[in-house]
Amino acid sequence: MSKIHDLIIVGAGPAGLSAALYAGRAKLDTVLLEKEKAGGQIVTTDEIENYPGSPQDETGPKLIGRMVEQVSHFGVDLRYEEVTSLELNEKVKKVKTNKGEYEAKAVILATGAVPRKLDVPGEKEFTGRGVSYCATCDAAFYEDLEIYVIGGGDTAVEEAIYLTKFARKVHVVHRRDELRAAKSIQEKAFANEKIDFIWNSVVKEISGEEGVVDRMVLHNRVTGEDTEYLADEDDGIFGVFVQVGYLPATSTFNSSINLDEGGYIKANEELATNVEGVFAAGDIRGKILRQVVTAASDGAVAAIQAEKYIENNF
Ligand code: NAP
Numbered sequence: 599m600s601k602i603h604d605l606i607i608v609g610a611g612p613a614g615l616s617a618a619l620y621a622g623r624a625k626l627d628t629v630l631l632e633k634e635k636a637g638g639q640i641v642t643t644d645e646i647e648n649y650p651g652s653p654q655d656e657t658g659p660k661l662i663g664r665m666v667e668q669v670s671h672f673g674v675d676l677r678y679e680e681v682t683s684l685e686l687n688e689k690v691k692k693v694k695t696n697k698g699e700y701e702a703k704a705v706i707l708a709t710g711a712v713p714r715k716l717d718v719p720g721e722k723e724f725t726g727r728g729v730s731y732c733a734t735c736d737a738a739f740y741e742d743l744e745i746y747v748i749g750g751g752d753t754a755v756e757e758a759i760y761l762t763k764f765a766r767k768v769h770v771v772h773r774r775d776e777l778r779a780a781k782s783i784q785e786k787a788f789a790n791e792k793i794d795f796i797w798n799s800v801v802k803e804i805s806g807e808e809g810v811v812d813r814m815v816l817h818n819r820v821t822g823e824d825t826e827y828l829a830d831e832d833d834g835i836f837g838v839f840v841q842v843g844y845l846p847a848t849s850t851f852n853s854s855i856n857l858d859e860g861g862y863i864k865a866n867e868e869l870a871t872n873v874e875g876v877f878a879a880g881d882i883r884g885k886i887l888r889q890v891v892t893a894a895s896d897g898a899v900a901a902i903q904a905e906k907y908i909e910n911n912f
Contacts, residue, residue: 611638613880614708616897622672637662711844720804728811754841
């Protein structure tokens with residue numbers, strides 16, 4: 599660990615990659631750490647219609663592929679390592695991973711968010727055996743079967759539309775009688791004959807006799823009734839795609855970083871946190887709009903501010 603890098607960026611989603619691009623162009627000695635694969639949530643997206651300048655057939659993996667290529671071109675050291683602890687309070691920051699230790703003058707936290715769980719009986723047990731959190735990853739397993747998508751936001755409704763390419767029928771289960779998703783997305787779903795809606799309902803229990811999901815109980819919050827849904831006998835299974843929002847991925851940060859009531863990092867307009875030399879970018883921070891475009895914007899601001907911080911303090 600002899601070397602002190604200029605900047606360590608944790609997380610290679612759109613925010614981290616954009617930060618890396620700006621840091622690379624600013625000739626900062628930058629290490630970008632990613633625990634799984636680059637891209638974050640956006641690589642699970644089959645269709646991107648709202649990132650400026652993207653071609654019509656844009657997908658998450660394509661966009662991220664170009665971003666990774668771009669940061670490599672500017673000399674950023676992208677390493678696939680999982681950060682296990684961060685010591686951020688001293689002037690020189692220490693980052694431990696499953697493969698080694700790093701030191702840097704500044705750190706950008708861009709770890710994003712993870713899918714929120716329903717926390718109902720059977721959900722954990724049947725994850726990967728009927729319960730899924732990613733349509734792009736698992737849709738193909740449900741060719742000509744029935745799928746229940748849980749949630750009423752943009753993600754749930756977009757995924758429901760995507761899943762109709764595979765499933766025989768897609769039921770969207772929402773806890774209210776009005777979707778949260780953007781109107782344009784709602785319209786597409788309402789016009790899709792393969793989609794129907796189960797309103798005012800929440801999942802009470804998921805179960806299965808043969809090790810895969812073949813039964814689910816929904817609770818109607820208005821009538822108080824519970825209804826049992828069973829897999830078609832010929833199918834023997836149905837899919838439950840849970841899309842009820844995300845939770846900030848802050849578990850490895852030490853408690854010195856201030857979080858808001860939702861658990862997201864509090865950062866100011868310069869994207870500085872309360873800890874000197876530590877910045878936050880993307881879905882991990884408290885903000886009003888979580889999109890690729892706002893994540894990319896955050897990355898740029900955080901990298902430029904980190905550069906200024908390093909110039910003024912080292
Ligand atoms: P979200 O907007 O937070 O929506 C979560 C949905 O799940 C809501 O409908 C919510 O119901 C429901 N829900 C939450 N907890 C639940 C529970 N325990 N049981 C049942 N239902 C529950 O999350 P998201 O759809 O993942 O979107 C996250 C962000 O990404 C948003 O800002 C969204 O605009 C953005 N996004 C944008 C696009 C796009 O523009 N193309 C695509 C995907 C995501 P209530 O409505 O009753 O609260």
